[in-house]
Amino acid sequence: xxxxxxxxxxxxxxxxxxxxxxxxxxxxxxxxxxxxxxxxxxxxxxxxxxxxxxxxxxxxxxxxxxxxxxxxxxxxxxxxxxxxxxxxxxxxxxxxxxxxxxxxxxxxxxxxxxxxxxxxxxxxxxxxxxxxxxxxxxxxxxxxxxxxxxxxxxxxxxxxxxxxxxxxxxxxxxxxxxxxxxxxxxxxxxxxxxxxxxxxxxxxxxxxxxxxxxxxxxxxxxxxxxxxxxxxxxxxxxxxxxxxxxxxxxxxxxxxxxxxxxxxxxxxxxxxxxxxxxxxxxxxxxxxxxxxxxxxxxxxxxxxxxxxxx
Amino acid sequence: xxxxxxxxxxxxxxxxxxxxxxxxxxxxxxxxxxxxxxxxxxxxxxxxxxxxxxxxxxxxxxxxxxxxxxxxxxxxxxxxxxxxxxxxxxxxxxxxxxxxxxxxxxxxxxxxxxxxxxxxxxxxxxxxxxxxxxxxxxxxxxxxxxxxxxxxxxxxxxxxxxxxxxxxxxxxxxxxxxxxxxxxxxxxxxxxxxxxxxxxxxxxxxxxxxxxxxxxxxxxxxxxxxxxxxxxxxxxxxxxxxxxxxxxxxxxxxxxxxxxxxxxxxxxxxxxxxxxxxxxxxxxxxxxxxxxxxxxxxxxxxxxxxxxxxxxxxxxxxxxxxxxxxxxxxxx
Numbered sequence: 001x002x003x004x005x006x007x008x009x010x011x012x013x014x015x016x017x018x019x020x021x022x023x024x025x026x027x028x029x030x031x032x033x034x035x036x037x038x039x040x041x042x043x044x045x046x047x048x049x050x051x052x053x054x055x056x057x058x059x060x061x062x063x064x065x066x067x068x069x070x071x072x073x074x075x076x077x078x079x080x081x082x083x084x085x086x087x088x089x090x091x092x093x094x095x096x097x098x099x100x101x102x103x104x105x106x107x108x109x110x111x112x113x114x115x116x117x118x119x120x121x122x123x124x125x126x127x128x129x130x131x132x133x134x135x136x137x138x139x140x141x142x143x144x145x146x147x148x149x150x151x152x153x154x155x156x157x158x159x160x161x162x163x164x165x166x167x168x169x170x171x172x173x174x175x176x177x178x179x180x181x182x183x184x185x186x187x188x189x190x191x192x193x194x195x196x197x198x199x200x201x202x203x204x205x206x207x208x209x210x211x212x213x214x215x216x217x218x219x220x221x222x223x224x225x226x227x228x229x230x231x232x233x234x235x236x237x238x239x240x241x242x243x244x245x246x247x248x249x250x251x252x253x254x255x256x257x258x259x260x261x262x263x264x265x266x267x268x269x270x271x272x273x274x275x276x277x278x279x280x281x282x283x284x285x286x287x288x289x290x291x292x293x294x295x296x297x298x299x300x301x302x303x304x305x306x307x308x309x310x
Numbered sequence: 311x312x313x314x315x316x317x318x319x320x321x322x323x324x325x326x327x328x329x330x331x332x333x334x335x336x337x338x339x340x341x342x343x344x345x346x347x348x349x350x351x352x353x354x355x356x357x358x359x360x361x362x363x364x365x366x367x368x369x370x371x372x373x374x375x376x377x378x379x380x381x382x383x384x385x386x387x388x389x390x391x392x393x394x395x396x397x398x399x400x401x402x403x404x405x406x407x408x409x410x411x412x413x414x415x416x417x418x419x420x421x422x423x424x425x426x427x428x429x430x431x432x433x434x435x436x437x438x439x440x441x442x443x444x445x446x447x448x449x450x451x452x453x454x455x456x457x458x459x460x461x462x463x464x465x466x467x468x469x470x471x472x473x474x475x476x477x478x479x480x481x482x483x484x485x486x487x488x489x490x491x492x493x494x495x496x497x498x499x500x501x502x503x504x505x506x507x508x509x510x511x512x513x514x515x516x517x518x519x520x521x522x523x524x525x526x527x528x529x530x531x532x533x534x535x536x537x538x539x540x541x542x543x544x545x546x547x548x549x550x551x552x553x554x555x556x557x558x559x560x561x562x563x564x565x566x567x568x569x570x571x572x573x574x575x576x577x578x579x580x581x582x583x584x585x586x587x588x589x590x591x592x593x594x595x596x597x598x599x600x601x602x603x604x605x606x607x608x609x610x611x612x613x614x615x616x617x618x619x620x621x622x623x624x625x626x627x628x629x630x631x632x633x634x635x636x637x638x639x640x641x642x
Contacts, residue, residue: 060381073376073425080425086374090426093372102427110425158326168334178371180337183399188375192390192400196377199392201399223326224333 006266008274011246020250020296032252037295041288045128052129053194060195071129071191072182073110080110084118085166085230086182087111089173097177115234122235126221126228127260127287131190132205136221139212140260146213155216157223159263159283166226186220187227218260221285228285235282239304242280242290246273248298255290255299265290268298279304357397358404358616358635360388361411361470362421362429372428375400379420379429385502385565387411388420404472406618406633412504413467413586413617414565434466441465468587473616473633475581475592477608482630483578484594484606490578494625497569501622504565506586568623581608581620581631591615 016022021031055067056074068075073082082090087110094100118125126133146152169181182188186205193202212219221228244267251270256262264281267273279302280290291299360379363369379402380388387409391397402420404411421429445458479485495501573580582594590613597605608620608631616633624630 068381069376069378072374073378075378075423075425082374082376082425090372090374094427097372099372099427099430102430102432104425104427104431107425107427155325156322157329158323161326161330164327164330165333168330169337172334172337176338176371179374180340182375183340184337188400192375192377196380196390199394201393223329 037293072188080106082110118231118234122238124286127285132186161223166229243302244278248296258289410618410622437469438462470615473635502565
């Protein structure tokens with residue numbers, strides 16, 4: 001479905017007369033500099049992310065029964081929530097392990113709740129909850145700074161690499177009857193470190209961050225993390241999307257610069273868009289950085305299909 | 311992004327494949343390492359998996375390390391392993407010398423809360439259900455004393471198999487014929503212990519009908535038959551035996567700090583009297599030698615669940631009783 005949109009003949013790029021800067025009567029370069037965005041969504045997102053993770057910590061520390069467990073599996077006000085990729089691995093190993101029939105109703109409730117949420121919102125979890133995402137954002141800033149200073153070079157990989165990892169870790173789980181991935185998952189490690197106390201394993205997270213700073217920007221989130229990849233798959237048709245309005249776009253591609261997964265905004269380049277309206281691909285983490293940065297307000301959050309219902 | 315140079319793409323693809331292959335190979339090697347360490351250390355340290363763990367292998371591997379069992383445990387007996395503890399990272403364990411499982415939660419909540427069934431509640435559900443059916447056969451619902459919960463709970467906890475206690479006769483005070491007076495683990499020890507329901511545990515052999523044996527500790531068991539044994543707890547002067555009964559009726563018995571308890575035993579028998587399971591798990595064996603002298607030895611019976619309370623309360627420098635994890639068969 002999305003492939004089809006990409007393969008359509010592109011609509012012609014807007015002539016100068018229709019560009020947003022012309023409408024405002026400004027020079028293009030001046031417009032680009034003057035129309036810097038704000039940090040509206042980031043200023044909502046970071047507090048939410050911190051609040052959710054603190055809620056985990058406080059729930060344990062003060063014995064509140066609000067959000068127990070950690071990010072790999074938890075219970076929110078009595079309702080179980082289980083990370084989809086972990087749940088898939090549990091199912092895979094419980095069959096040869098012989099305890100598949102013992103999987104509780106709570107397991108299935110937790111599995112289907114998160115599955116449902118990801119079908120509705122895709123990878124929203126990544127940027128709004130994941131503590132590693134937060135650290136990686138900081139690392140990204142440092143990385144960009146070093147790249148600008150020409151201290152290091154940017155290295156990129158194939159974006160489909162994570163689907164190799166996704167299949168690879170599932171196969172490893174099946175073959176070894178071991179949830180191997182959870183041993184190296186920085187999301188779970190950070191979550192546990194916050195809730196149950198830090199351990200030496202944090203060195204692994206530190207190593208990942210250093211690698212992201214000096215070698216490849218957002219390496220884990222972009223190319224490895226199968227947790228996010230799972231929700232990129234289940235969220236293929238998610239209604240919660242970033243919407244693109246071609247009429248307001250100035251082709252500056254600022255949005256791709258700030259994006260964690262720039263390929264989801266493939267249509268912002270001059271002459272690439274095939275329709276007047278596009279939606280970001282399912283890899284999008286709904287972080288809102290592109291919306292904040294867009295000077296022409298061409299990007300916005302939307303719930304697909306809502307306009308049809310209302 | 312966005313550069314569609316074929317050469318760059320090919321190089322990128324090669325680079326990516328190299329990363330994927332290396333990474334998965336590295337992780338595979340890591341798994342080999344985990345497999346190697348999983349069985350060795352755990353046997354030597356009084357370290358157990360929480361109740362209801364399916365076989366050791368499957369347990370370690372199926373655990374998603376969410377820590378819900380850690381959070382639910384009212385006495386914080388369960389901890390998560392770090393990478394430097396010789397256990398598989400992030401998996402829950404109980405170090406019984408530091409804090410044993412004294413069944414304070416009554417209903418095996420760590421097992422019940424486990425979302426992935428590596429702590430498998432199904433077996434306990436069954437046992438509890440059977441006990442309930444038995445009880446209902448013999449008791450009438452209209453009876454004001456009708457209370458099947460204690461039967462269920464007792465049946466469930468007796469079905470636990472975390473390990474099996476083994477007495478070290480070289481250091482055991484009872485074997486040496488010595489008594490014990492004082493606080494077993496010193497004034498700084500932070501471990502919690504709930505006074506066992508002696509009435510509940512006594513007389514309930516495993517094979518017997520669950521409803522029958524609850525005759526409130528008729529006659530003292532051999533262990534506590536050393537009638538001189540006394541225990542005081544601050545702010546509680548009631549007789550021990552009575553308290554054991556009250557506990558079920560009031561539904562109120564909090565685990566209290568072991569350091570607040572004071573014991574006086576002519577012959578040390580703490581492991582026997584503090585056992586939350588009771589006489590189906592451990593007894594004090596008395597033998598009369600030819601010279602007429604009595605010798606004592608704690609004798610671990612089949613009913614031992616490996617909860618480790620005996621290890622925690624053992625007053626000797628190194629515990630004279632340890633719990634060996636069972637070579638677990640799968641319960642499924």
